[in-house]
Amino acid sequence: MIQSKVILITGGAGFIGSHACLVLLEAGYRLIVLDNFSNSSSESLRRVQELAGAEAASRLVVVEGDIRSADDLSRAFRAGVETAGSEVQTTCPVDAVVHFAGLKAVGESIADPLAYWEVNVAGSLQLLSAMRAHGCRTIVFSSSATVYGIPEQVPIPETAPVRPINPYGQTKAAVEQLLADLAASEPCWRIARLRYFNPVGAHPSGRLGEDPQGTPNNLFPFVSQVAVGRRESLQVYGGDWPTPDGSGVRDYIHVMDLAEGHLAALETLLSEEPQLLTANLGSGQGHSVLEVVAAFAQASGRPVPYQLVNRRAGDAACSLADPAFAASRLGWRTQRSLDEMCRDGWAWQQANPKGYSS
Ligand code: NAD
Ligand code: WQD
Numbered sequence: 001m002i003q004s005k006v007i008l009i010t011g012g013a014g015f016i017g018s019h020a021c022l023v024l025l026e027a028g029y030r031l032i033v034l035d036n037f038s039n040s041s042s043e044s045l046r047r048v049q050e051l052a053g054a055e056a057a058s059r060l061v062v063v064e065g066d067i068r069s070a071d072d073l074s075r076a077f078r079a080g081v082e083t084a085g086s087e088v089q090t091t092c093p094v095d096a097v098v099h100f101a102g103l104k105a106v107g108e109s110i111a112d113p114l115a116y117w118e119v120n121v122a123g124s125l126q127l128l129s130a131m132r133a134h135g136c137r138t139i140v141f142s143s144s145a146t147v148y149g150i151p152e153q154v155p156i157p158e159t160a161p162v163r164p165i166n167p168y169g170q171t172k173a174a175v176e177q178l179l180a181d182l183a184a185s186e187p188c189w190r191i192a193r194l195r196y197f198n199p200v201g202a203h204p205s206g207r208l209g210e211d212p213q214g215t216p217n218n219l220f221p222f223v224s225q226v227a228v229g230r231r232e233s234l235q236v237y238g239g240d241w242p243t244p245d246g247s248g249v250r251d252y253i254h255v256m257d258l259a260e261g262h263l264a265a266l267e268t269l270l271s272e273e274p275q276l277l278t279a280n281l282g283s284g285q286g287h288s289v290l291e292v293v294a295a296f297a298q299a300s301g302r303p304v305p306y307q308l309v310n311r312r313a314g315d316a317a318c319s320l321a322d323p324a325f326a327a328s329r330l331g332w333r334t335q336r337s338l339d340e341m342c343r344d345g346w347a348w349q350q351a352n353p354k355g356y357s358s
Contacts, residue, residue, distance in 0.1 A: 004059070005270065006030045006080050008094045008136075010067050010127060011101030013040035015210040016142070016199055019259040020098060022048045022208065025056040027263055032094070034076040035101065036066040039213065043356040047207045067101045067123035073130035080134075096138035096190075096270060097131060098262055099124065102171075105217050106146070106314065109168035120171035121178075128182065137274075138190040139179070140265050145197045145251075145282065145319055147173045155322035158195070158278050165314055176278075183276035190269040197251035197282030197321045199258050201341035202348035209348030210255075211355030219292060220252070220341075224349040227302040234304060236289050238311035241318075247289035249318040251282040254336035254344070264332035282321025283334040292338070299342035300350075 007024060011017045012033030018040075021031055025048070033045060042062065049057035061079050065072025080093035102120045103109065109116040124141075131137065148156050149163040164170045176193050183189045200220040202209030216222045225231045239246040261281045268277070287295075297304045327333045352358040 004028045004030050005095040006032065006093060007266070008032045008034060008076055008080065008097045010034050010097065010099045011040075011142075012098075013037060013042060013044045013062075014100055015040075016196075016255060016258060017098075017100040018044040018048055018208050019203060019255045020100070020262045021045065021060065022051055022203065023256070023259040023263050024098075024266075025052040025059055030059045032061045032063060032076055032079045034063045034065050034067065034072065037064065039103075040211070041356040044208060044211075051203070051205060051207055067127050068119065070126060070130065073127060077130060077134045077136075094131075094134060094136045096140070096266060097127065097136060098140045098266065099127060100142045102142065104144075104168065106166050106168050107217060109171070110166055113167040116167050116171050117174075120168075121174050124175045124178065128178070137186070137188050138269050140192045140194060140262055140269065141175060141179060143172050143176055143193045143195045144169070145195050145280070145321065147176065147195060148319070150316045151319060154318050155284055155320040156280065157322040158280055158325055180276060188274050189276070190272075190274045191276045192265040192269055193276070193278040194261065194265055195278070195280050195321075196258060197253050197280065197319065199255050200252050200345060201254040201256065201336070202344045203256065204344045204347065206344070206347035206351040209345065209352065209355075211352075219250075219289060220345060223293060223296045223304055224300075224345050226304050227296055227300040227346065228349050228353050229302075230353065232305065234293065234306040235309045236293075236306050237309060237315060239308035241311070243288055243317055245288050245290050248315055249286040249288050249320070251285065251320045252287055252292070252338060252341055253282055253334055254341045256344075257283075257334040257336050261326065261330065261332050264326075264330040268330050277329060279326040279330060280321040280323055281326060282323055284321055284323045286318060286320045287338050292342075295338050296342045296346070299339060300346045
């Protein structure tokens with residue numbers, strides 16, 4: 001019997017991780033999810049199993065634990081041995097790690113940088129040490145376009161300077177550097193550093209989606225909560241940016257496209273010689289805040305009232321990926337439009353007005 005590869009997914013219960021788990025299960029992988037549920041619920045993984053069907057669901061094992069804990073990491077790697085089954089014992093029970101676990105709110109990182117350095121940097125260090133101890137040297141890392149800071153050039157190529165402007169971005173840049181140092185010290189590492197632009201939307205079933213705790217920081221969840229009636233109106237941060245309609249422009253990427261980008265990166269790493277690769281995951285297409293508001297109102301059939309207010313500190317006028325490298329090296333490009341992001345985001349919001357606790 002051919003055993004499928006075993007992938008350890010840290011943070012697999014979260015927004016992006018849950019969609020990636022579904023895509024990887026559908027591609028035939030065995031998954032171990034390690035999550036401490038600090039910003040998610042096990043309900044997302046239950047739904048991943050339900051969407052994947054019974055056979056695929058049996059290939060997902062959940063380990064509740066923290067990436068900062070060597071014991072929890074050992075439990076997750078041991079779960080890899082059990083998942084690989086008794087017929088075939090490999091020296092490397094976990095074939096690769098996809099590392100989503102982390103904290104991601106810019107404002108919170110400014111207020112509590114210690115927490116961000118501890119979870120994002122010390123947690124990644126602990127994970128990488130455990131990987132080395134268990135003979136696993138393949139990792140896909142969730143980095144962010146935030147490492148570019150305020151870009152000098154748009155679309156932004158991967159060669160643009162890494163100049164983060166807040167502690168969250170500093171932690172992502174630090175882990176990127178750590179991964180580059182590891183690759184230089186031991187050339188057998190296979191590493192993908194994926195810089196996501198603005199992930200939004202939801203699985204088209206409306207069963208998986210983004211479930212922010214408290215007031216959303218990001219545009220998309222805020223707009224959808226206004227449309228569903230949980231919030232009165234949106235504040236548009238700045239109407240005087242040097243953009244066509246004066247509001248900020250971003251490269252929104254459907255979370256299913258992003259999940260498929262992880263599959264492409266993982267398969268590239270597993271099938272090629274060891275390497276360190278760094279790829280933007282974005283569409284290269286920009287949409288303004290006012291365009292998002294109009295598209296969401298259209299998709300939901302609900303009004304999205306808004307007021308123009310002052311610019312938010314730390315924002316750029318425009319952030320767009322140059323997606324050429326991902327297309328040529330990973331054979332991956334985005335497929336889904338802004339209207340599909342709004343349609344699927346709305347289906348999720350409507351069916352789950354209070355997220356997974358609805
Ligand atoms: P999320 O908060 O929904 O998911 C993160 C998951 O990690 C959650 O399930 C959380 O419970 C878990 N987690 C947090 N700390 C942990 C710890 N110490 N041990 C184990 N599990 C832990 O976030 P997301 O939007 O799915 O983001 C996933 C990754 O992608 C993060 O690293 C984030 O920085 C990065 N990223 C996100 C965005 C975005 O806009 N969503 C953009 C760029 C990069
Ligand atoms: C998008 C646009 C705002 C909220 C952030 C992180 C980045 C990455 C993705 C993790 C901007 C405007 C927003 C609102 C608004 N995350 N806006 N009213 O700032 O591009 O990126 O999320 O890595 O690191 O910085 O995304 O969704 O916050 O903002 O007008 O209530 O919407 O000014 O133009 P951002 P966002």
